[in-house]
Amino acid sequence: METITVHPQTKEQLSALEIVLNAMNIPLKEEESPYNADFVAKIKRGEKAAREGKGIKVNVANLWK
Secondary structure, three states: OOOOOOOOOOHHHHHHHHHHHHHOOOOOOOOOOOOOHHHHHHHHHHHHHHHOOOOOOOOHHHOOO
16 A cells, blocks of 8 residues: 655654554564664764764864865
């Protein structure tokens, strides 16, 4: 019929979705991320550091000097 993509943000949300889908006999197909897990973890650490105000600001005008 149709395909719906959902993005649970916690393991609890994923678990709840799996329970509901199984109860309704709806097939569930989990897809693996095309990205390397180490790379994703590194990006998430960088995003967290930026939110906390840590990191280095680079002036674009001086980038190639």
